[in-house]
Amino acid sequence: MIDLYYWTTPNGHKVTLFLEESSLPYTIHPINIGQGDQFKPEFLRIAPNNRIPAIVDQAPQDGGEPIALFESGAILQYLAEKTGQFLSADLRVRTETLQWLYWQMGGLGPMAGQNHHFNVYAPVKIEYAIDRYVRETGRLYGVLNKHLAQRDFIAGDYSIADMASYPWIVSHQRQSQNLDDFPNVKRWFERIGERPATRRAYALTEQINPGSPAHDPKAHQILFGQDSNTIR
Numbered sequence: 594m595i596d597l598y599y600w601t602t603p604n605g606h607k608v609t610l611f612l613e614e615s616s617l618p619y620t621i622h623p624i625n626i627g628q629g630d631q632f633k634p635e636f637l638r639i640a641p642n643n644r645i646p647a648i649v650d651q652a653p654q655d656g657g658e659p660i661a662l663f664e665s666g667a668i669l670q671y672l673a674e675k676t677g678q679f680l681s682a683d684l685r686v687r688t689e690t691l692q693w694l695y696w697q698m699g700g701l702g703p704m705a706g707q708n709h710h711f712n713v714y715a716p717v718k719i720e721y722a723i724d725r726y727v728r729e730t731g732r733l734y735g736v737l738n739k740h741l742a743q744r745d746f747i748a749g750d751y752s753i754a755d756m757a758s759y760p761w762i763v764s765h766q767r768q769s770q771n772l773d774d775f776p777n778v779k780r781w782f783e784r785i786g787e788r789p790a791t792r793r794a795y796a797l798t799e800q801i802n803p804g805s806p807a808h809d810p811k812a813h814q815i816l817f818g819q820d821s822n823t824i825r
Contacts, residue, residue: 595619595672596649598639600626601802603702603760604665608646609797610756611669613790615676623801639663650675666698669753679752686749693740693747693754697761701737704729705761708768727769734765734775741777745784759785 595612597619599605612619624630624645631643640647640663647663654675662668670691673680681687708726711719737758740747747754762782765772772779785791 594650594652596622596651598622598624598636598645598647598649599801600624600645601798602626602645603705603763604644605646606760606763606794607665607756608648608668608672609794610759610791611672611679611753613793614751614756614788615672615678617672617676621797621801625802648672664698666694666757669694669757673753679756681749681752690748690752690754694757696736697754697757701730701733701758701761704733705764705768709764712769713767730768731770731774734762734770734778738775738777741781744781746781751785751788755781755785759791 595617597608597612599608599621600623609621611617624636626645630636631640631645636647637643639649639661642663644663646665646668647661648668648671650660650662650671653660660671662671670680680690704726707722708730711722711726715722737747746752747758759782762772762778772782
């Protein structure tokens, strides 16, 4: 029913977490971003921003033609609404879930991503940039830690807000963050990591991408050498 265009990144894991939890039938189409698969015309027709993940729903609820979606937050919301799972119908719970989904999309993901880049991938280590993004990532961990003080999950029951944020906490060590400094986040993180669907979702990494291409010079150029001319 769902064609998933996927690679083993935090944003990719968000969608496999949902699909494994919901038991929606899906087929993975690997998009090796280190080899430039994201620039192939057939993928760009689905995801014009040349980023994974993307999906095609072959059986949308309106019974019409297949629906293609890109952007991980939009995909999570779409799948939640399609299945009636992991996004409450209660107005207040739904609103809280969506605001934390967008918090991840606009804050935790981008800041942790820049943290990764300047800490791990940048050929020149720029102290100011590293310090800037490590501190901001830590601030966001602190926001989440405070929010989780009296909660098991981000917004009531386990939801798409948790699925969006969890993959970005997996790499906390690479972000120079110590989960012992954020005990509520640590408790939440460990609880999600124990879910069978989480284990299944992350097991896909070893099947699809057992090695990381990011330190290969050609892959580095593909991943980080894009500009306004990339997909013209």
